[in-house]
Amino acid sequence: LTVREGQAAVFVHEGQLADVFTPGLYMLETNNMPILTTLQHWDHGFQSPFKSEIYFVNTTRFSNLKWGTKNPIICRDPEFGPVRIRAYGTYTIKVSDPARFLTEIVGTDGEFTMDEISYQIRNIIVQEFSRVIASSGIPVLDMAANTADLGKLVAAQISGTLEQYGLSMPELYIENISLPPAVEEALDKRTSMGMAGDLGKFTQYSAAEAMTAAARNPNGGGGMGAGLGMGMGMAMAGQMAAQSGPWGAAPQPAPMSPPPPPTPVEKVWHLADGTETKGPYSRADLGRMLLDGSLSRETYVWAAGQDGWKKAEDIDELAQLFTILPPPPPGA
Structure with a gap:
């Protein structure tokens, strides 16, 4: 058995996967030697009941495979809010585990091409x-500068799923x-206004x-008058734009109500009682102490x-407390 570079041979014996051969030259000993089978199994119509199969798998890279989004993807942008984006590109894929690839994908198909699985891979991507x-x-405006990093990140996230099929995405x-x-x-209008x-x-x-x-109009006055009229109109528009700003008249802020007056703080006094x-x-x-x-x-x-200690009647x-004090009772 000769297996060339870029190939792998999967040996299936009696319906079971027996071995995987990498590039090289191999001598196989099977149960269905051609001459011996013809002599010993003529009663089976010269067809040996012991059959072996060899599947050759291409292990080189399949490049320039296309992928893309059929419908827009909704994502939240920090500047524009919810936006819809589309994306497309290419990818490269190869068979990393021929045995698993044969078991999970190919099965008993005698000829299997990458087109038969590319649709499923596109859905995964x-x-x-x-x-x-x-x-x-x-942000959407920064995605163009990060396409390489996004591609590596997506490929890394997909690798686990592809390994289940015996595939890898370099x-x-x-x-x-x-x-x-x-x-x-x-966005183009916004860019034009910024420029x-x-x-x-x-x-x-x-x-x-x-x-x-x-x-420069050869018609003379009529064109000149039209030009002057256009110039005056655009000049007036410029004055209006200067007064109202690039986005129209700015709304006048509502007058602010005056703040409430501060809560008055009640004044308190200290009394001198000898040295205390x-x-x-x-x-x-x-007032109660006066009574x-x-x-x-x-x-x-x-x-x-207050500037120092003072008599109560001098404040x-x-x-006023002493003016409303009732006179002493009669006979006092």
């Missing part, structure tokens, strides 16, 4: 590509990632160009912000 794109978080290329036509048109820069200066330049073109200080007391507390006799006009009091806020 698209499914994994959709998952990788959705979880990558790469290379996967993403040739293009595109947006739907409506989104591309909106225009200052819309006022751009409008003035366009008006000057229109006037120059009108002056008592308090703090509120004005209501001092029970523990506060008099001569009592020295102090509050925050305007406390002097």
Whole structure:
């Protein structure tokens, strides 16, 4: 048995996979030697009941295989929000495990081509590509710069599934990632506005160009008048654009209501009792102390912000307490 480079021979004996032969020259001893079979098994119609089969598997790379998304993939872009994208490219595949490939894919097919499995592989690529794109978080505008890394990531994620079929994917290329036509048109408009820069200066330049073109018109006055009219109209549009901004008139902010006034802080006083200080007391507390006799006009009091100790009757806020004090009862 001669197995050439880029091949592998799978030996199936009596219906069971017996061995896999890599490139080289082999001497096989089987149960169906041609001459011996003819002499001993004439009663079987000269067909040996012991049969062996050899399947040759191409182990070279199958390149330039196409893949692509039939329908747009919805993903969330950090700048544009939910967007739909399409992608296509090529991939390379090879048989890494001939025995498993024969068992899982080929079966008893005497002639098997890569076209018979390419459709299934394309579905696997698209499914994994959709998952990788959705979880990558790469902005749409930056995907073109990361196609190589995305291709390697998708190929690595697919390798586990392909190993079950005895296949491997050495290379996967993403040739293009595109947006739907409506989104591309909106993006082109946004790019054009960004390239225009200052819309006022751009409008003035366009008006000057229109006037120059009108002056070159051989018809004379009519064309000149049209050019002047166009220039004036575009100049007015430029002034309006300068006043309202590139996206139209900016909404006027609603007037803000004044903040509520701060909550007043109640003033408190301290009393001097000989060498001791008592308090703090509120004005209501001092009113009760005035009634029970523990506060008099001569009592020295102090509050925050006050310049030293003063008599209670000398403080305007406390002097009112003494004016509303009832007179002493009769006979007192």
